Amino acid sequence: xxxxxxxxxxxxxxxxxxxxxxxxxxxxxxxxxxxxxxxxxxxxxxxxxxxxxxxxxxxxxxxxxxxxxxxxxxxxxxxxxxxxxxxxxxxxxxxxxxxxxxxxxxxxxxxxxxxxxxxxxxxxxxxxxxxxxxxxxxxxxxxxxxxxxxxxxxxxxxxxxxxxxxxxxxxxxxxxxxxxxxxxxxxxx
Amino acid sequence: xxxxxxxxxxxxxxxxxxxxxxxxxxxxxxxxxxxxxxxxxxxxxxxxxxxxxxxxxxxxxxxxxxxxxxxxxxxxxxxxxxxxxxxxxxxxxxxxxxxxxxxxxxxxxxxxxxxxxxxxxxxxxxxxxxxxxxxxxxxxxxxxxxxxxxxxxxxxxxxxxxxxxxxxxxxxxxxxxxxxxxxxxxxxx
DNA sequence: CGATGCCACGTAACAATGTTACACCACCGA
DNA sequence: TCGGTGGTGTAACATTGTTACGTGGCATCG
Numbered sequence: 001x002x003x004x005x006x007x008x009x010x011x012x013x014x015x016x017x018x019x020x021x022x023x024x025x026x027x028x029x030x031x032x033x034x035x036x037x038x039x040x041x042x043x044x045x046x047x048x049x050x051x052x053x054x055x056x057x058x059x060x061x062x063x064x065x066x067x068x069x070x071x072x073x074x075x076x077x078x079x080x081x082x083x084x085x086x087x088x089x090x091x092x093x094x095x096x097x098x099x100x101x102x103x104x105x106x107x108x109x110x111x112x113x114x115x116x117x118x119x120x121x122x123x124x125x126x127x128x129x130x131x132x133x134x135x136x137x138x139x140x141x142x143x144x145x146x147x148x149x150x151x152x153x154x155x156x157x158x159x160x161x162x163x164x165x166x167x168x169x170x171x172x173x174x175x176x177x178x179x180x181x182x183x184x185x186x187x188x189x
Numbered sequence: 190x191x192x193x194x195x196x197x198x199x200x201x202x203x204x205x206x207x208x209x210x211x212x213x214x215x216x217x218x219x220x221x222x223x224x225x226x227x228x229x230x231x232x233x234x235x236x237x238x239x240x241x242x243x244x245x246x247x248x249x250x251x252x253x254x255x256x257x258x259x260x261x262x263x264x265x266x267x268x269x270x271x272x273x274x275x276x277x278x279x280x281x282x283x284x285x286x287x288x289x290x291x292x293x294x295x296x297x298x299x300x301x302x303x304x305x306x307x308x309x310x311x312x313x314x315x316x317x318x319x320x321x322x323x324x325x326x327x328x329x330x331x332x333x334x335x336x337x338x339x340x341x342x343x344x345x346x347x348x349x350x351x352x353x354x355x356x357x358x359x360x361x362x363x364x365x366x367x368x369x370x371x372x373x374x375x376x377x378x
Numbered sequence: 379c380g381a382t383g384c385c386a387c388g389t390a391a392c393a394a395t396g397t398t399a400c401a402c403c404a405c406c407g408a
Numbered sequence: 409t410c411g412g413t414g415g416t417g418t419a420a421c422a423t424t425g426t427t428a429c430g431t432g433g434c435a436t437c438g
Binding site: 017018019077096099100101102103104105107108110113114116117120127130131134136138142143145146147148149150151152153154156157160161162164165175178179182183184185186187188189 | 206207208266285288289290291292293294296297299302303305306309316319320323325327331332334335336337338339340341342343345346349350351353354364367368371372373374375376377378
């Protein structure tokens with residue numbers, strides 16, 4: 001039952017948005033009564049938390065599926081960036097629950113943030129190999145945080161619609177590719 | 190009356206968060222009935238839109254108050270970045286309404302996004318001077334978007350609590366300063 | 379085998395919220 | 409003076425999160 005509720009909740013979130021994610025709609029889609037959400041998740045807050053953690057697990061799984069070169073080289077990181085953006089664009093509402101306060105008054109618990117941090121650790125590990133291969137002395141965790149923040153910034157602005165009005169998908173793709181280059185090499189000023 | 194309602198709404202948003210921003214609470218704080226929100230803003234949606242536009246106006250004003258050097262040099266941009274972060278940390282809920290989908294089912298209208306774009310134009314102008322001073326041939330709009338996205342990414346992750354658990358304010362400040370350097374010079378891999 | 383307790387579940391209710399219908403009243407032009 | 413227009417308040421409605429209470433099935437134990 002717990003799995004069915006969570007699955008229904010994620011499905012509604014993806015298809016109809018955060019505003020349609022109500023206890024009644026979820027329980028109806030899961031085939032139970034509203035009380036089911038309370039017995040299994042303690043309330044809507046707990047359900048959102050489960051969605052949050054589930055999102056980072058799916059997100060981390062998508063990152064792990066990024067094909068790796070024989071030896072980790074700098075260019076490989078652009079594949080992570082594209083995989084990051086692809087997942088976010090494919091799951092925009094889910095992404096916004098994880099990063100954008102899409103649900104008012106929801107604050108992830110310490111455990112939930114720890115689950116998120118585990119996903120981040122994957123990136124740190126990849127960066128660690130890349131920095132050592134590139135002979136850099138930078139702290140991998142700081143570099144990883146920088147990559148995460150920069151890519152998240154691009155994705156977040158894109159999801160918020162903060163683009164030139166009417167930018168096509170191809171234009172957005174090109175802008176993101178240029179962004180990856182600037183993340184790697186600096187902005188030139 | 191319209192100004193009183195908007196002022197009350199922003200005040201509640203800042204002090205109690207997006208979850209406490211209800212039509213009744215706003216109208217009570219503004220000293221009118223719930224109908225007032227409908228006569229002046231057409232509903233909660235219109236009120237949020239007004240808050241959105243108001244936020245970008247305040248945000249743009251804060252950016253314009255950044256002291257400028259005699260000639261715009263590259264280093265000046267770090268002052269913009271710090272002003273950006275300072276405003277966001279001082280107005281976290283307002284910032285999240287503008288960028289983070291803090292209110293479910295709210296999608297900024299074309300006009301609202303245009304108002305946001307005007308604030309962005311200020312940054313483009315500043316970048317234009319800096320790129321020409323630095324002899325760069327990059328498109329200022331692309332560089333400005335890159336700066337915006339990168340700084341927004343740092344700020345957004347910080348507001349979302351995506352940090353090492355228990356990072357102090359000083360540690361967060363230092364991380365952001367390092368981030369600005371990496372934005373300018375690249376991440377090293 | 380029968381009794382007992384526990385746990386999942388549903389029904390129904392409650393408070394809060396966004397929204398709307400309707401009446402009221404001040405003001406203004408004819 | 410009269411009619412109308414527009415801002416205002418009251419009250420109601422549908423929806424949402426939440427909880428109290430009753431029910432039934434299932435395991436455990438005498």
